[in-house]
Structure formats: structure tokens, C-alpha cells
Amino acid sequence: MQQKLSFYLLASLAIVSFFSSCSDEDEINIPMEFATPTYPENQEILLGETINLQPEILNLPSQTSFSWKLDDETIAKKHELNYTPAESGTFSLNFIAIAEYDTLSRNYQVIVNDPYNLYVRPKTESSSAYISEIIEYKPAPSQYINASYGTLEDAQKLVGGKSGMVSLGAWGGYVIFSFDHTIENRENEKDFVVYGNAFNGSSEPGIVQVSFDTNGNGLPDDTWYELAGSAHTAEETLSNYEVTYTNPGEYANVPWVDNQENKDSVMVNSxxxxxxxxxxxxxxxxxxxxxxxxxxTINYNRFVTIDALEWGYVDNYDEDYATYGGNAMELDWAVDADMNNVSLKGIDFIKVYTGAQGNAGSLGEISTEIKGAADLSMAE
Structure with a gap:
């Protein structure tokens, strides 16, 4: 009798062990599956945007490896993908999750559109070489502001030619304008010219920024890139410079303070x-x-003179000024906020601002003046 009980007990334990083993094995082998069987196979973005994907997987074992491949190149080895393509085109994107007992994969087609191809505005037979629109005129204080060369009406005179004149005031004051077409980046050639009133001994350098209408809305709300001229790498040059001017409310010196702990004023004259x-x-x-x-360099001799910078600035009497009647600019000089070179196919908006801060004695404050601008592919 005791022998039979021992046999039944051993048999029962074996059965329990068997089912327990099967239960653990079944739990490990539960297949992975995507939480959403259907998904947007086409991922369409603009060049410069980021692909963000993280497929939701059910029954995901803790020890699972992941891989993302764009065409034949592995671009990530984690569950979530955050990837910014470096070029436009149509690509195959493959996701794979590999567990010990299971594999799950999913394929996408990634279409990366170049905004330039979408929103470029080609020249037509009716296009003008000159400025077509003044978008914003915000000068800094100056002896010319609210008077000759310093009103909204003066800024509008830049449209359509090069016989107007507007002052941008002291450091930072600017004007933003556009053309009726995209200014194209011409290989090994200057791209546009900004006309000023500089002459030998009288340069008031203005800095140029450019932007392409990446979102196609017709507004200058996309990334701006500065055209870095010869002085941008000089030791004394200040990037991220900031000046605040305070309205005196009358004919009086206009005080300013900068982010370098300097204080001064734009001085009035009679x-x-x-x-x-x-x-x-x-x-x-x-x-x-x-x-x-x-x-x-400001020279305080019998007559105050201001030396030109070597190249890359507006209202600056460089060696090519007489040839072009102004300053010819090159889109290949464009840099980002970290002074990295940027490749631009073309631009829609141009901003010019006064780049120097100083008092030129009897001449008053340094203030960039411009008389117009032109697309060099049409003005030659």
C-alpha cells in the first residue's frame, strides 16, 4: 500500500512539473505582434526635418535587440528612431526587432522632399532685377531717422531701382526686402549686389543675412544665415552682440547699453x-x-575717415565697389549660428543691418546706408 502511494505521489509531482514547465515555456514563446497592424507606410518629410518612429509592440521581451536600416545603411539600434536625413530622395526604411524566440519587422518608404524644389520662384520674362518689396524697416537711432533718408517712405524708394536712399541708423538697425523671384546661387560667381553711398575713406559696413522660404508661406520666418565677410573671423569681432537704445522723447542724445557692460549714446548735432x-x-x-x-578703423585726423573692411560687407568701399557700383555678395559665404558653412541653392529674403558701432566725430554715428539691390544674374 505504501509503495502504491509513493508511486502516485511521484507521478503527481511529475505531472505538476510537466505542466509548470509547459506554462513557463508558453509564456516565453508568446509571439510578438504590432499593436497597430495597419500603419502609414509612406513617411514624407522635408529635408532638414526629423523622422520620429517607435512602433508599439505587444508581448515584447525585455531582452530584445532593434535595428533600423535606411536602404542598406544601419542608422539606429534602438526601439525609437529619431533621424534627420542628409539628402533628399526616396528611401527604403526597415525596422526589425529580434528576441530569442521571435523576430518582427516592418517596412516603410521615406520620401524626403527638398524645400527648394517645392518653393523656388524661378525668374520669368517679367521679373525685375531689383527689389520688389520692403518687408520691414527698423532702423536704430541716428541723425537721419525721422528726417531725410530715415522714414518708411524713404525705405519704399528702394523698390525697383538704385536711386533711393535709406539709413539703417546706428549698430543693429536693419531693413528686410525681397525680389519677385528667388536669387539663385551661381557657381563661382557673385549672386547679388547691394548699392550704398560709400567712397574711399568713408565706409560704414553693413552685415547681410539671407533666408530661403523653406515653408513656402511667403514670410521671412525661416532660418536666417549670415554672410560672413573678412572681419567675421577677426579677434575683436563680437558675435551674439546686443544693444538696447532708449527713447529720450525729444531732440537729445539717445542712450544705449550693450551686453558687454558698455554704456554710451548716439550723439545729437546741430x-x-x-x-x-x-x-x-x-x-x-x-x-x-x-x-x-x-x-x-576710424581715423581721427583733420578729417575723420573710416577704412573699408576687406570684403563681404555693404556700404563698404572694398576693391570691387567701383566695379559693381556697390557691394557684390556671394551666397557661398553663408554660415549658421556656429559659423559653420551652409550650402544654399537660393534665397528669397535679404536682411541688411549696420555692423559697426561708433562715433565718427563731425560725421556723427556710423550708420549703413543703402540705395537698392539687384540680382546679378539679371543686372549684368
Whole structure:
């Protein structure tokens, strides 16, 4: 009797062990599956945008490896993909999850559109070589502001030619304009010219920024790139420079303070007796500008003179100024905020701002003036 009980007991334990073993094995071998069987196979983005994908997987074992391949190149080895393609085109994207007892994969087609191809505005027979629109005019304080060469009406005179004149005021003051077509980047050639009133001994360098309408909305709300001229790498040049001007409310020196703990004023003179602070901008108490500050040499002799910078600036009497009647600019000079070179196929918007801060004695403050701009592919 005791022998039979021992036999039944052993048999029962064996059965329990068998089912327990099967239960553990079944749990390990539960197949993985995507939580969403259907999915958007086509992923369409603009060049410069990021692909963000993380397929939701059910029954995902803790020890699972992942791989993402774009065509034949492995671009990630984790569950989530955050990838910014470096070029436009149509690519095959494959995701695979590999567990000890199971494999799961999914395929996508990635279409990367070049915004330039989508939104470029080609020249037509009716296109003009000159500025077609003044988008914004926000000068810094100056002896010319609210008077000759410093009103909204003066800024509009830049449209359609090169006989107008507008002052951008002291450091940071700017104008933004566009053409009726995209200015193309021409290989090994200058791309556009900005006309000024510089001459030998009188340079008031302005800095140029450019932008392409990447989102196609017709507004200058995309990334701006600075055209880095010869002085951008000079030791004394300041990037991320900032100046705040305060409205004195009358004909009086206009105080300013910068982010280098310097204080000074745009000084008034007896030749211009209006308020030098721009009375047509939104910021009527104070206004702040940011950008790059360059340092042209000011010579205080019998006559005050300002030396030209070597190249890359507006209203700057460089060696090519007489040839073009202004400053010819090259889109290949474009850099990002970290001074890395940027490749641009073309641009839709141009911003010019006064790049130097200084008092030129009897001449008053350094202030960039421009008379117009032209597409060199059409103006030659």
C-alpha cells in the first residue's frame, strides 16, 4: 500500500512539473505582434526635418535587440528612431526587432522632399532685377531717422531701382526686402549686389543675412544665415552682440547699453534737430538689436575717415565697389549660428543691418546706408 502511494505521489509531482514547465515555456514563446497592424507606410518629410518612429509592440521581451536600416545603411539600434536625413530622395526604411524566440519587422518608404524644389520662384520674362518689396524697416537711432533718408517712405524708394536712399541708423538697425523671384546661387560667381553711398575713406559696413522660404508661406520666418565677410573671423569681432537704445522723447542724445557692460549714446548735432529715435517702430520706449559687431578703423585726423573692411560687407568701399557700383555678395559665404558653412541653392529674403558701432566725430554715428539691390544674374 505504501509503495502504491509513493508511486502516485511521484507521478503527481511529475505531472505538476510537466505542466509548470509547459506554462513557463508558453509564456516565453508568446509571439510578438504590432499593436497597430495597419500603419502609414509612406513617411514624407522635408529635408532638414526629423523622422520620429517607435512602433508599439505587444508581448515584447525585455531582452530584445532593434535595428533600423535606411536602404542598406544601419542608422539606429534602438526601439525609437529619431533621424534627420542628409539628402533628399526616396528611401527604403526597415525596422526589425529580434528576441530569442521571435523576430518582427516592418517596412516603410521615406520620401524626403527638398524645400527648394517645392518653393523656388524661378525668374520669368517679367521679373525685375531689383527689389520688389520692403518687408520691414527698423532702423536704430541716428541723425537721419525721422528726417531725410530715415522714414518708411524713404525705405519704399528702394523698390525697383538704385536711386533711393535709406539709413539703417546706428549698430543693429536693419531693413528686410525681397525680389519677385528667388536669387539663385551661381557657381563661382557673385549672386547679388547691394548699392550704398560709400567712397574711399568713408565706409560704414553693413552685415547681410539671407533666408530661403523653406515653408513656402511667403514670410521671412525661416532660418536666417549670415554672410560672413573678412572681419567675421577677426579677434575683436563680437558675435551674439546686443544693444538696447532708449527713447529720450525729444531732440537729445539717445542712450544705449550693450551686453558687454558698455554704456554710451548716439550723439545729437546741430544739423539735425529732430528726435533721433525711430518714432514709427512698435517699440517706443526702448528697442533691442542682436547680431554681429565688426570694428572698422576710424581715423581721427583733420578729417575723420573710416577704412573699408576687406570684403563681404555693404556700404563698404572694398576693391570691387567701383566695379559693381556697390557691394557684390556671394551666397557661398553663408554660415549658421556656429559659423559653420551652409550650402544654399537660393534665397528669397535679404536682411541688411549696420555692423559697426561708433562715433565718427563731425560725421556723427556710423550708420549703413543703402540705395537698392539687384540680382546679378539679371543686372549684368
Amino acid at each position: 544739423n539735425h534737430t529732430q528726435n533721433y529715435y525711430p518714432l514709427f517702430i512698435e517699440e517706443q520706449e526702448k528697442v533691442t538689436f542682436t547680431g554681429t559687431r565688426v570694428y572698422p
